[in-house]
Each structure stands twice: as structure tokens, then as C-alpha cells.
Amino acid sequence: SYELTQPPSVSVSPGQTARITCSGDALPKQYAYWYQQKPGQAPVLVIYKDSERPSGIPERFSGSSSGTTVTLTISGVQAEDEADYYCQSADSSGTHWVFGGGTKLTVL
């Protein structure tokens, strides 16, 4: 079955830039989406179609794509950004939706 690979954890100091990657063979052909999940809360969409930002999401959140890897970038990280981040995309058939294993962002 199709898999999306994320690093288990990323740590940054406040004000620095955090980059979270997600790799998958079908990513050159399928859009990626990113969700933020804080403890005890439901996920929140932060990026869609690789790089689009929903209304209400701070500009410090951005997304990019290059080949089989997509990247969520958080510029000027704030303490409130500490959370788990999940990428999502489709397999090559475009009918099954898969999440990456998640990355825990720690703000030091």
C-alpha cells in the first residue's frame, strides 16, 4: 500500500524557520495537503494543493513541492505552533487518501 514518509520530529527555537518534509512516489502527480493537530484537538487544515493557504491561517505557514517531496515551512515559529503535523495525498490511482505518519514539532 502507498505510504507517505515524514520525519518523526523536528525541533526549532522561537523565531526560527521550521521545515517539515513529506515524501511519496505519487507526489509529482498528486496534490499534498497539510494538517496541524494539537493535543486533544481535531486536526486543522493549514495548506492545500501543495501551497495554498486557507483563510485564517497565518502567512508564516507555506508549502512547496519538488519532485517526490513536499515541504511545509513555518517561518518565525511561535510557541503556539508546537503540534503534530500530517501530510496527506492520494495514491497513484487518485482514489485512496493517505496520511503521512506525522511530525511532532517542538518549539524549544
Next chain:
Amino acid sequence: EVQLVESGGGLVQPGRSLRLSCAASGFTFDDYAMHWVRQAPGKGLEWVSGISWNSGSIGYADSVKGRFTISRDNAKNSLYLQMNSLRAEDTALYYCAKSFYGDYVPPFDYWGQGTLVTVSS
């Protein structure tokens, strides 16, 4: 305000069935696809199933195909998940999620708070 409220979770024995419901409000329900996503305790997100606005397109994760059935009642603004032949590995918090579009594609722009399903003897 968009609201998604799941119900129907609980403790169930392996091999038994359970039906989850999701009551939607605050948006035109029959314009959008809907999904179920689950999260096992301490684990990541797993897409379970999705259904388009008119039930014309339906999909399931391989892990539940043949055991779970998704459906919707647009007149009642409700989404359902019939879960049969439950296994211990189905234990999870089950989220109802609204799609951004009418087709059953991501992104999922609104999520409920989830209903917990525990499969254990």
C-alpha cells in the same frame, strides 16, 4: 458556524457491529463530500472512507473494505459509518470530516471532535 457532531461510539466485542453517525450543521450538507478518518490511541491519522455529495463516488481504505459501509442522508444532514466484523485494530477515535469540494477529494476543511470506538472482549 460549521458543526460536525459524531455519535455512536462505545465498547464492542470483536466480531460485532457498530454504527457511527455524524450530524452536520452550518453549511449546505448536500453540496459537499464527507469522510471518516480515525486515529488509534497515540497514533497518527488514517483515512477510513469518503462519499461524494450525491453518494455517486465512494471509497474505502484497504484496511476496512468489505467490513465498513459509508452512507449519507442529505435530507437529514447526516453521515453514517456501518462497521461490521470489528477487530481490535479498529479501536480508535473516529472523526467525521467535511470535504472542501463536492467530490470526495481532499482537503478536509472542517472536522468533528470524534467518537471513540473500543473493540475488546
